[in-house]
Each structure stands twice: as C-alpha cells, then as structure tokens.
Amino acid sequence: MNDDENGKSPKNGRSGSGSRAETRRATEEAILKAAETVFAEAGFGGATMQLIADVAGLPKANLHYYFDTKEALYRRVVQQIFNIWLEAADGFDAASGPAEGIGAYIDAKMEISRRHPNGSKVWASEVMHGAPVIQDYLETTLRDWTEGRAKIIRRWIAQGQMAEVDPYHLLYMLWATTQHYADFGHQIETLNGGKPLSDAQWEATKTSVKGIVLRGIGVE
C-alpha cells in the first residue's frame, strides 16, 4: 500500500524517488486524487479535510501546506476535471461530418464517464449548487466552447449533412446522456443487478447511445 522503494527514505513513509520537485508533484497529486474521491462521495459541504487527509495518508496539517484552504483544494479539483472534459472535443473539430464528429464526441465522453466518474460527479455537484466557484468558467470558456460547436453543427445542417435540430439542445442531450453514466452510475449499477457495467456492456452502451442520437439527427 506504500510505494517505498528505497530504504533511505526520510521520516515519513512517502517520498517517491528523490528530487524535491518530484516529491512535491507526487504529494500534490495524491492529495488531489484523494480530494476528488471524497468530494465526489460527500459533496463539498460533507467532505472534511481530515477525511481527505486520511484517504491520502497524510496528516491534515500537511494538506494546508499544499492548499491554503478547503475551497482552494476544491477549486483545483474542479478545474482539473473541466480541462479533461474539454479535451473530448478534439474529435469534434477535425471531423468532416456529424456522423464522424458527434460519434467520436460520444465515444470520448463515454470514456471519460467510465474513467473519471468522480470528476464528473464533482463537476455536476458544483453546477447543481449554482457553480459558486467556477461561474467565471461557465461565462467565458464554456460559453465560447459551446458557441463554437454550435457553429459547426449549424454548418453541417446548412450543408444538408444532418437534420435541422437546435444545436444547443443537441449538445445538452449529449452532455446529459454521456455524463449520466458517471453521475448516476450507482443507480445504473443497481439496475444492472448490483454489478458494474462490464467491458462488453460499456461497448454496447456506446453503440446504443450513438445509434439513437445519430438516427435522431438524421444521420445513418
């Protein structure tokens, strides 16, 4: 449970390999990972610095050395997710048409829901509570991003490559559907007989979602 590789480690059981900067990076990452888990499971208000510290395997005071306040730590967690989340649009831009572009976007977002469910939950929680710490992101980065994709969709429509649908409502549906498999993963798992979706089930899910959506916008 401890990656103690070299015997001549300092007092604490930590210290990945050596250099100062490396240790710092590793510790910071461990804190962020623990924080993401705890914030996802308990929400911002329900999460405690003590619990995050326990999960990270560090004394609480050490957390406050790396992150001044609980809110600062939370902010970093949310930003981290936001960036991962925006990267999923790469396939969107380069595509020649909606079938390829939106299909790739669904695949990418489903993969994120699978691999970063906690991140998605923290994001959802933040937005649900009125986005108190990332409101500026919504008004700048997200707004620009959304308008950019909407333009692409409108061009596809104008070129007759897909049905006439409101680009914003289409994007909302894509977000809602893909993120649902992370945010409501527990509910889905329960309805799946209490077992997490298998690899095959995840593939079937992607296929099913893409099928309905792409047919819904007049592609395929």
Added chain:
Amino acid sequence: MNDDENGKSPKNGRSGSGSRAETRRATEEAILKAAETVFAEAGFGGATMQLIADVAGLPKANLHYYFDTKEALYRRVVQQIFNIWLEAADGFDAASGPAEGIGAYIDAKMEISRRHPNGSKVWASEVMHGAPVIQDYLETTLRDWTEGRAKIIRRWIAQGQMAEVDPYHLLYMLWATTQHYADFGHQIETLNGGKPLSDAQWEATKTSVKGIVLRGIGVE
C-alpha cells in the same frame, strides 16, 4: 412575506387557519419546502438545520419537534420527490404506441424539471453520493418500475412500432435528458445569456428533445 391573515393569531406569526391537525400539516409542509430548497442548494452535508429553520421562518428547535434528526428530514424530502417522479409514468402505460407514450413521458418529465428543479437536484445528489438513504427504493420500487416499462418498450419493438433499441439505455437517455434541464439548470441559464428559459423556450425544448428521441427510435 408572512401569510398572517387573521389578527387573533397566537404568539408566533404562523398558524394558517385553525384546527390542530391543520396547523401541523401546514408547518410540516413549510419545513419540507424549506428543506428541499436548502438541501438542493447546499447538499446534505452543506445544509444546516439552522438555515432550513431560517428559510422556514421557525426556530431551529421546532424543526426537531417535527423531525427527530436532519437525516429523517432529508429522507422525507427525497421520498417526496421520488413519488412525484414516478407519477410521470402515467402517460407511458396508457399509450397505444411509442410516439404517444414516450412523447407524453418526455413532456411530463420536462414539466417536473421545470416545476420541481430543487427536488430533482436533491434526488441527483442522493444518487450521486451512493444513495445512502434510499438504496432500498432503488432495489425495489425503481427496479420494478424500470422492468415494467422495459417490457412495454420490448412489446412495441416486437410489434414493429419502433426501432430495435435497448430499453434500458433508452430509459437512461430519457431520464438523463429531461432531468438535465433541472439539475444543470444553472449551466443552461448561463449559456442562455444568464436568463431562465422563457415559456416559449421551454416549449421549443420539449419539441426539440422529443424530435431527436422519437426520430432516434424510428418513430415519426
């Protein structure tokens, strides 16, 4: 801000009309409404009994007279939402085909998202955190409900009334898409220029969602 209609009210500014049971019912309802708002805005962990009391216009101790613990109050709020949420299926059962049935279900769920956004958020938050207080509901009522609708969908497919899609993934998409307009209402409002959706926009949203979904399952 106070519905003090008759002058001969007792010490507190409350007491709707008269009888004992009626006062109790009204107070309980006021507490539940305030709790729904506060739980939705702050989450279970972030909500405080003091704040709920303030919103309800009651002393904190009075809340503990009606609801023993914070968790008991929260449980009631979640149950209340769950019931409203299940009622939306009425149009589903009576329908003769998917266009009518699923169309009505989308309309009903969109209307709930519009009128009970806080309830939807509390539900989402509860499920996201692993459904600690309503896990039994997921395993009994929701599981039965879902399997029941899945059967209806399979029958429609067998009768050639709609395309072959996995009933569960279709239901997830319906839940995700409709509830998204409540849970992520703040994000949508921000992308809508900071203004809530107007009546016309809500109607356009319903039409747009129904259009994509129904076309996506081979109806219309």
Added chain:
DNA sequence: CCACGTCCTGACCAAACGGTCAACAAAAAT
C-alpha cells in the same frame, strides 16, 4: 373554568469542523 396533552422555543452542550502555529526534519545552497 380547569386540567391535560400538544406545540413551541431560548438557552445550552458535547463533538467536529477548518485553520493555525511553533517546533522539528530533510534537502539544497553556501
């Protein structure tokens, strides 16, 4: 009018919270 049971509430409490700090350990710089 009285007495009983329901309802209401200010004051209070132990526990837990986020955050601080002085003292210490370890690496880097001199």
Added chain:
DNA sequence: ATTTTTGTTGACCGTTTGGTCAGGACGTGG
C-alpha cells in the same frame, strides 16, 4: 560543515454543528 530553504507534524483554537431540555404557551375535552 554550516546556513538557508522547503517540507512535515502534533497540539491547539475559535467557531459552528446537530441535537437536547426544561419550561412556557396554547388549543381542546371535560
């Protein structure tokens, strides 16, 4: 080898939390 900078930590603090309780106010049946 010694100083300086960067990390680490147990103990501590003021505040806030969910919950309690004794006592007062009120409607209601006798």
